[in-house]
Amino acid sequence: MTRTAQEVLADAVRGLAPAEGANRLVPRIxxxxxxxxxxxxxxxxxxxxxxxxRRSFAHLAARAAASDPASAGFFESLTRGEDLALSLLGPLTAACGLDEEAVRAHEPRPGCQAYPSYAAWLALGAEPVDAVVALTANFAAWGGYCAAVGAALREHYGFDNPACGFFDFFAGPAPELEERAVAAVTAGLESGRLSEPPAHRYGRLLQAYELMFWDALDGDHSM
Structure with a gap:
């Protein structure tokens, strides 16, 4: 029985979802x-x-442009989204009392940067459509975290709407991105490029690195 792209993506989101309680920080927030x-x-x-x-997604889009335009479209959309996300991060940064010098001087925590490091690895070597599946599964979890944090910032911490805009952006629906993911997976199924075992492996690791990010925010700076 031939599976649809929607079924492939739904299976990934469901099968790769973090276990309840895996993220220890967001419930505290x-x-x-x-x-x-x-x-x-x-x-x-x-x-x-x-x-x-943003660099990783742009590289994936460039790699896919000639042979897999549907996946390229997905990553082009992600690249534009990262541009918007960066602009929305400004009000949160300011609300936390941080200026540009603080941002420049910050020494990143390894545990927080494991996720983008692995995304860069995917950009170099993964089949783009497999990365589409993996990232879609991760975005479902990330969006839920952002929804919870955005609500808590208003209710418990007194942050205003502009400061919460970053979280609102990721918590909200993304119909264009969803459509592009379906198009990419449909093309991947038709061409035989999509391979679910590595796609799920990539997704499992992304979810683990996502959890590591949240743990490192609230733990030892070396983690």
Whole structure:
């Protein structure tokens, strides 16, 4: 029985979802129990993450352009999204009392930068459509985390709407990106380029590095 792209993506989102309680920090934020310093650390680390991910997505788009235009479209959309995300990070950074010098001087935490480092690895060697599946699964978890944090920042920490815009952006629906993911996976199924075992392996590692990011925000700076 031939599976549809929607089924492939739904299986990845469901099968690669983090276990309940795997993210220890976001529930503490949602309850208003995390220290405010966590948000400054988040903003500083995300400046590094977004800059790196944007390059990775642009490279994946370039690699896919000739042979896999549907996947290229997905990564082009991600690249534009990273540009917007970086602009939305500014109000959060300012609300945390950080200026441009603080952003430039920040020494990133290895645990927070494992995710973009692995994304860069995928950009160099993964089949682009396999990366589409892996990233789509991760974005589902990331969007849920951002929704919880955005709500908590308003309710418990007194952040205004502009400061929460970064989280609102990732928590909100992304119909264009979803359509591009379906198009990419459809083309991958038709061409035989999509291979679910490596796609799920990539997704499993992305989810693990995602959790490492949150753990490192609230733990030892070396982690």
């Amino acid at each position: 949602a309850a208003g129990e995390a220290p405010r310093e966590v948000f400054a650390a988040f903003a500083l680390e995300q400046h590094q993450v977004i800059t790196s991910d």
